[in-house]
Amino acid sequence: MPSWLADVPITSGAVPVVLYVLALAAVTASIVIGVRAGRWRRVVIAGVAGGVFGGIVAWLVGDVWNLLDVGFTVVVRFWIVAAFAALAAVGAASLGRGAGPRRAPLRRWRIATPAIAAVLAVAAAAIGIDTDFGQYPTIGEAFGVSGFTRAALPAVRAVPGTTAVTLRGWRAPAGMPRSGRVSVVDIPGTVSHFHARPALVYLPPAALTAAPPPLPVLIALSGQPGQPSSVFRAGHLDALMNAYAATHHGLAPIVVAPDQLGSPYVNPMCVDGRLGNSRSYLTIDVPRWIRAHLSVLSGRRAWAIGGFSQGGTCSVQLAAGDPALFGSFVDVAGELVPSLGTVTKTIDGGFSRNAAAYRAATPRGLMLARAPYADTVAFFTVGQTDTLYTHRDRIVARIARSVGMHVTFLVSPGTGHDWSTVDYGFVHALPVLTARMGLP
Structure with a gap:
C-alpha cells in the first residue's frame, strides 16, 4: 500500500462525512424505490424492531457477556442500533418491490440499491464506532500498514x-x-x-x-x-x-x-x-x-x-x-x-x-x-x-x-x-x- 493511501484519515476529515452522507442517501433511496405504495408501515415496524434488536445485541455483547472486555459508550450503542435498524428497514423494503418493466433502468436500481445501502450502512457504523475508539485512524492502520518508512x-x-x-x-x-x-x-x-x-x-x-x-x-x-x-x-x-x-x-x-x-x-x-x-x-x-x-x-x-x-x-x-x-x-x-x-x-x-x-x-x-x-x-x-x-x-x-x-x-x-x-x-x-x- 502506498504511503499516501496509508496516511488517509478515516476517523476525521472528509472520509467519514462523505460515507455518512452516502449511507444515509443509499438507505433512503432503497426504501423509497423498493417499497410499494401503502407499505411504509411495514418498513417502519421493521426499522424499529431492528433498532431494538441492535440495542439488545449491544447490551448482551457489551454488558452481559462482555465479549470484548470493553464497556460500550453511548456513541457505540447508537451506531449498533442504527446499523441494525437500517438493515432491517432496507430488508423490509426490498421484499416489497414492484415488478415494473423487466428491462427498465428503475428495475436495475431496485435490485442494486438494497445491497449498496446495506454495505454502506455497515461501513458507516464501523467508521462511527472506530471514531469513538480511535483505534484505526487511517486506512493503513485499518489494514495493518503503519505508513511509516525505514x-x-x-x-x-x-x-x-x-x-x-x-x-x-x-x-x-x-x-x-x-x-x-x-x-x-x-x-x-x-x-x-x-x-x-x-x-x-x-x-x-x-x-x-x-x-x-x-x-x-x-x-x-x-x-x-x-x-x-x-x-x-x-x-x-x-x-x-x-x-x-x-x-x-x-x-x-x-x-x-x-x-x-x-x-x-x-x-x-x-x-x-x-x-x-x-x-x-x-x-x-x-x-x-x-x-x-x-x-x-x-x-x-x-x-x-x-x-x-x-x-x-x-x-x-x-x-x-x-x-x-x-x-x-x-x-x-x-x-x-x-x-x-x-x-x-x-x-x-x-x-x-x-x-x-x-x-x-x-x-x-x-x-x-x-x-x-x-x-x-x-x-x-x-x-x-x-x-x-x-x-x-x-x-x-x-x-x-x-x-x-x-x-x-x-x-x-x-x-x-x-x-x-x-x-x-x-x-x-x-x-x-x-x-x-x-x-x-
Missing part, C-alpha cells in the same frame, strides 16, 4: 560521564530539524526468540543532529488488538513529543514502540510462556538494542514505560517486576490481571496450568513480591465513562500506593476506553516524567 539511525557517540550537565548545557545547533522523525526498525529477539513485528522509534530533533546528546527513553505499548504504530497514529505521541521539543531546544524523550504481541490476535500477556517470551523480549532484547543503536541516558530514572489497555497492563507488570530498569510507568486503562478471557483459560493457555505462576505475574503479585518501592512513579489514567476499567485501575493504583509507589490517578473527562484517554494521560504525565528523566 530510515538510517544516527550514529551512537560515546556518552559522557556526567549526562545531566550535557543536557543542561545543550543548545540547539544550526540546521537542527524542526520536528522529530518516526522510523520503522527491526528489534530481533536475540535472547528471547520472540517473533516480534517491526518496531517504531521516534527521535526528537536533538537526536537527529550530528552530535546528539544522550536522551531519556519512553517505551510505549499499544493495546490488543493493535500494532506498534498505534501509539503514534492513534496515540499521537510523536506530536506530543514534537510540541515539547519545540519549547525545549529540540530535546524530548526518545520513544520506542516495540511489539509485545507478535500478532494482533495473540496476547502473550508480557510473560515468558507458551505464547512467546514477551517479557524477556521487552526487558532484555529491546533495552539492549536501544543502548546499542541510540544515544540514551542510563539509569532507571531516565527510563519509563507506558501503554494502553493490554499495553497498560504490561507496563505495570514490567515496571513493577523490574524496578531497576524502569523508574516510572504510565498505565492507561489497564487490566486488573493479564487475561485471555477467563482465569481458567488464562492459567491453562498462558501458564501451562500453573496457578502460582499466574498469580506471581499479576500486578498485585509482582508488587507485593518486590515491595517496598522507594522511588517509582506511577500514573494511572482512565476515561470518565469507562466504568469497567476505572474499577480495575483503582484497585491496582491502591496496591501500588500501598507498596510505596508515588501514584497519580487521572480521570479523562468525557472519554471512554479509547485513544482520547491515552492522549489525556500522556499529556498530563509528560511534565513529571521529563523532570524525573533529567530534561530541562
Whole structure:
C-alpha cells in the first residue's frame, strides 16, 4: 500500500462525512424505490424492531457477556442500533418491490440499491464506532500498514560521564530539524526468540543532529488488538513529543514502540510462556538494542514505560517486576490481571496450568513480591465513562500506593476506553516524567 493511501484519515476529515452522507442517501433511496405504495408501515415496524434488536445485541455483547472486555459508550450503542435498524428497514423494503418493466433502468436500481445501502450502512457504523475508539485512524492502520518508512539511525557517540550537565548545557545547533522523525526498525529477539513485528522509534530533533546528546527513553505499548504504530497514529505521541521539543531546544524523550504481541490476535500477556517470551523480549532484547543503536541516558530514572489497555497492563507488570530498569510507568486503562478471557483459560493457555505462576505475574503479585518501592512513579489514567476499567485501575493504583509507589490517578473527562484517554494521560504525565528523566 502506498504511503499516501496509508496516511488517509478515516476517523476525521472528509472520509467519514462523505460515507455518512452516502449511507444515509443509499438507505433512503432503497426504501423509497423498493417499497410499494401503502407499505411504509411495514418498513417502519421493521426499522424499529431492528433498532431494538441492535440495542439488545449491544447490551448482551457489551454488558452481559462482555465479549470484548470493553464497556460500550453511548456513541457505540447508537451506531449498533442504527446499523441494525437500517438493515432491517432496507430488508423490509426490498421484499416489497414492484415488478415494473423487466428491462427498465428503475428495475436495475431496485435490485442494486438494497445491497449498496446495506454495505454502506455497515461501513458507516464501523467508521462511527472506530471514531469513538480511535483505534484505526487511517486506512493503513485499518489494514495493518503503519505508513511509516525505514530510515538510517544516527550514529551512537560515546556518552559522557556526567549526562545531566550535557543536557543542561545543550543548545540547539544550526540546521537542527524542526520536528522529530518516526522510523520503522527491526528489534530481533536475540535472547528471547520472540517473533516480534517491526518496531517504531521516534527521535526528537536533538537526536537527529550530528552530535546528539544522550536522551531519556519512553517505551510505549499499544493495546490488543493493535500494532506498534498505534501509539503514534492513534496515540499521537510523536506530536506530543514534537510540541515539547519545540519549547525545549529540540530535546524530548526518545520513544520506542516495540511489539509485545507478535500478532494482533495473540496476547502473550508480557510473560515468558507458551505464547512467546514477551517479557524477556521487552526487558532484555529491546533495552539492549536501544543502548546499542541510540544515544540514551542510563539509569532507571531516565527510563519509563507506558501503554494502553493490554499495553497498560504490561507496563505495570514490567515496571513493577523490574524496578531497576524502569523508574516510572504510565498505565492507561489497564487490566486488573493479564487475561485471555477467563482465569481458567488464562492459567491453562498462558501458564501451562500453573496457578502460582499466574498469580506471581499479576500486578498485585509482582508488587507485593518486590515491595517496598522507594522511588517509582506511577500514573494511572482512565476515561470518565469507562466504568469497567476505572474499577480495575483503582484497585491496582491502591496496591501500588500501598507498596510505596508515588501514584497519580487521572480521570479523562468525557472519554471512554479509547485513544482520547491515552492522549489525556500522556499529556498530563509528560511534565513529571521529563523532570524525573533529567530534561530541562
